[in-house]
Amino acid sequence: MEKVRIGFYALTSCYGCQLQFAMMDEIVQLLDKANIECWFMVDRDSDEEREVDIAFIEGSVSTQEEIELIKKIREKAKIVIAVGSCAIHGGVQSWGKDKELEELWKTVYGDGRVKFEPKMAEPVENYIKVDYKLYGCPPEKKDFLYALGTFLIGSWPEDIDYPVCVECRLNGNPCILIEKGEPCLGPLTTAGCDARCPSFNIACIGCRGAVGYGVAWFDSLAREFKKKGLTKEEILERMRIFNAHNPKLEEMINKVFEEGE
Amino acid sequence: MVTITIGEFTRVEGNGEADIIIENGEVKEVKLKIVEGPRFFELLTLGRYYYDVPDLEARICAICYLSHSVASVLGIERAFNVEVPREVMLLRELGLLGEFLESHALHLYLLVAPDVFGYPDAIKMASKHGELVKEGLSIKAFGNYIREVIGGREIHGINVKPGGFGRYPTIEELEKIEQNSEALLRFAKRAVNVFADLKFYGAKAEHFVATNSYLYGDKLIACDEEVFDYYEHIEEKTLPYSFAKQSKYKGDIFMVGALPRVMLKSEQLTPLAKKLFEDHREKLSQGYVSLNNLAQAIELVYALEKAKEIARELLDKGLSCENVPVEVQEGEGIGYVEAPRGVLIHHYKIDSKGNISYSNIITPTALNHAIMELSLYEEAKKNYGSLDEKTFVQRLEETVRAFDPCISCSVHLVKL
Ligand code: SF4
Ligand code: SF4
Ligand code: SF4
Numbered sequence: 001m002e003k004v005r006i007g008f009y010a011l012t013s014c015y016g017c018q019l020q021f022a023m024m025d026e027i028v029q030l031l032d033k034a035n036i037e038c039w040f041m042v043d044r045d046s047d048e049e050r051e052v053d054i055a056f057i058e059g060s061v062s063t064q065e066e067i068e069l070i071k072k073i074r075e076k077a078k079i080v081i082a083v084g085s086c087a088i089h090g091g092v093q094s095w096g097k098d099k100e101l102e103e104l105w106k107t108v109y110g111d112g113r114v115k116f117e118p119k120m121a122e123p124v125e126n127y128i129k130v131d132y133k134l135y136g137c138p139p140e141k142k143d144f145l146y147a148l149g150t151f152l153i154g155s156w157p158e159d160i161d162y163p164v165c166v167e168c169r170l171n172g173n174p175c176i177l178i179e180k181g182e183p184c185l186g187p188l189t190t191a192g193c194d195a196r197c198p199s200f201n202i203a204c205i206g207c208r209g210a211v212g213y214g215v216a217w218f219d220s221l222a223r224e225f226k227k228k229g230l231t232k233e234e235i236l237e238r239m240r241i242f243n244a245h246n247p248k249l250e251e252m253i254n255k256v257f258e259e260g261e
Numbered sequence: 262m263v264t265i266t267i268g269e270f271t272r273v274e275g276n277g278e279a280d281i282i283i284e285n286g287e288v289k290e291v292k293l294k295i296v297e298g299p300r301f302f303e304l305l306t307l308g309r310y311y312y313d314v315p316d317l318e319a320r321i322c323a324i325c326y327l328s329h330s331v332a333s334v335l336g337i338e339r340a341f342n343v344e345v346p347r348e349v350m351l352l353r354e355l356g357l358l359g360e361f362l363e364s365h366a367l368h369l370y371l372l373v374a375p376d377v378f379g380y381p382d383a384i385k386m387a388s389k390h391g392e393l394v395k396e397g398l399s400i401k402a403f404g405n406y407i408r409e410v411i412g413g414r415e416i417h418g419i420n421v422k423p424g425g426f427g428r429y430p431t432i433e434e435l436e437k438i439e440q441n442s443e444a445l446l447r448f449a450k451r452a453v454n455v456f457a458d459l460k461f462y463g464a465k466a467e468h469f470v471a472t473n474s475y476l477y478g479d480k481l482i483a484c485d486e487e488v489f490d491y492y493e494h495i496e497e498k499t500l501p502y503s504f505a506k507q508s509k510y511k512g513d514i515f516m517v518g519a520l521p522r523v524m525l526k527s528e529q530l531t532p533l534a535k536k537l538f539e540d541h542r543e544k545l546s547q548g549y550v551s552l553n554n555l556a557q558a559i560e561l562v563y564a565l566e567k568a569k570e571i572a573r574e575l576l577d578k579g580l581s582c583e584n585v586p587v588e589v590q591e592g593e594g595i596g597y598v599e600a601p602r603g604v605l606i607h608h609y610k611i612d613s614k615g616n617i618s619y620s621n622i623i624t625p626t627a628l629n630h631a632i633m634e635l636s637l638y639e640e641a642k643k644n645y646g647s648l649d650e651k652t653f654v655q656r657l658e659e660t661v662r663a664f665d666p667c668i669s670c671s672v673h674l675v676k677l
Binding site for chain 2: 014015016017019020023025042043045091092093137138196197199200201202205207234237238241
């Protein structure tokens with residue numbers, strides 16, 4: 001069998017996604033079946049110019065160079081996988097669009113005349129077609145295994161279309177939202193982490209991003225939070241951490257606060 | 262004028278570049294550039310309710326996320342005047358030790374060892390030195406296990422909170438930590454031998470800076486016996502060619518990290534680590550940055566001994582699993598933590614509603630930016646002309662690696 005050619009590319013990120021991937025015990029077995037064409041973290045002999053079968057992209061698109069890079073990757077790759085919340089949703093660095101970039105830049109670097117052209121952090125999908133997504137900040141190891149294993153046998157992995165609550169109920173955790181009144185984002189967040197944080201007795205902050213397919217009901221959850229006394233700003237702020245680019249978010253929350261009592 | 266650019270450093274966590282500027286056949290200047298986009302973490306947290314801040318800021322760095330969470334939590338607790346009991350502090354220390362194990366093992370065995378044995382990367386090195394790689398990976402896996410138990414996940418867990426934890430470890434988990442610490446100790450001892458043979462390279466820092474306790478602190482200390490808050494003596498400036506800022510201590514180049522830690526705080530080391538330190542004291546006192554690797558190996562021993570000690574104490578006393586209530590009040594606080602790479606600072610002002618009104622984060626890679634640049638300059642000067650270009654570039658890459666720089670973390674410093 002021909003070896004599968006793999007590339008792992010990092011945009012603006014914390015390197016957590018690739019670290020998670022690189023450190024799996026199973027990776028050793030995988031290495032027999034794959035050729036790493038480009039992965040700077042693990043292989044000195046890496047080259048972005050090479051063609052690959054599967055391209056993993058981590059990080060948000062935050063500089064002009066990164067836009068060029070992902071376009072090149074798209075041309076050279078058969079399958080493009082966006083890995084993690086940064087690549088899929090722009091990540092935590094997607095500071096709300098209400099803050100002016102110029103101003104941010106000045107605040108941080110003053111008149112230091114740093115010669116780079118910064119831009120707003122964006123999801124990879126804003127620039128190129130993405131074939132599959134590995135949710136999470138970072139994704140769970142089993143996410144990688146499942147996707148890669150499925151691709152390696154020539155099949156296509158399934159997307160996750162249900163929320164964290166499903167797994168949380170299956171685990172039999174007490175519900176933090178209902179019993180402790182804490183703002184858990186489990187009801188609108190993509191499952192797959194086995195309700196990790198609620199199992200640690202901590203409200204989900206939504207690191208896997210809102211469920212797709214138009215079933216992330218920001219409004220009904222916001223209504224719950226509102227009943228518990230959270231302000232509109234607090235709700236938006238919390239839901240935005242991993243969903244800054246979601247087109248539905250603000251609209252739905254606004255609706256809830258226009259409804260009155 | 263010729264410029265040699267070292268492109269994306271391989272085997273460094275992040276995107277960095279260096280320009281070596283050559284004039285009339287001599288190395289004139291080195292510019293160390295951080296080329297990836299800034300992520301504006303301080304601004305992300307401005308105006309935000311304090312509670313989510315440690316979780317957000319963990320995302321600055323995957324390799325030392327727990328250091329960020331703990332520094333953030335300490336800053337917030339100090340702002341609110343919250344005192345947590347010894348049990349909570351011990352568990353946080355345990356988490357930080359897990360992070361030392363994970364990060365130092367990754368750096369030493371997978372990034373530095375290939376240089377020592379002359380391989381391009383760890384995968385290729387594994388064919389000849391499989392045992393060593395395996396030992397490194399098992400230490401790393403254990404570090405990650407501790408991070409999962411204490412932090413809530415190997416990477417970016419959210420279990421560390423102001424006032425305590427979401428979930429406390431079980432007796433079985435603490436027992437496992439105690440046993441594994443003991444079992445892995447002999448690998449760590451071996452690492453000290455392997456990395457004791459390293460060549461000297463890089464510059465010597467004029468000053469060492471660390472926190473006053475081994476793993477965290479309420480003040481910084483320096484080799485001139487100063488005890489201080491960072492803003493008293495550390496000054497930052499922006500550079501025209503890099504996203505990261507550069508810092509000086511009393512106007513001089515300084516270093517943070519494992520080498521400064523063992524040199525300034527050897528009294529606090531655990532017995533075996535202390536002995537190994539004494540065995541190598543003379544060498545370490547030379548102060549070259551490459552010795553940071555040896556210091557890290559000694560810290561692997563320290564981390565295992567200390568983790569065992571903490572697990573035992575908690576098992577003997579039993580856990581009460583009680584969080585301290587956090588009462589919001591207006592205040593200001595600084596959290597100093599020793600991340601694996603050195604001093605990490607989170608400084609906050611919080612308003613009476615509990616929202617962040619000021620935030621400043623200074624990371625170890627940023628603090629080390631100047632000494633890193635100087636080291637590159639000295640290595641470049643020493644070797645330019647006498648080595649062919651490929652070996653020359655390789656030597657400079659090794660120099661950068663000695664610092665264990667984590668470039669993703671260096672771009673997040675701000676003064677507001
Ligand atoms: S998604 Fe999370 S873990 Fe992955 S690179 Fe971004 S911040 Fe890091
Ligand atoms: S704790 Fe959170 S994730 Fe679990 S059921 Fe309740 S709302 Fe859903
Ligand atoms: S529970 Fe929520 S925050 Fe925790 S890992 Fe799952 S999606 Fe992420």
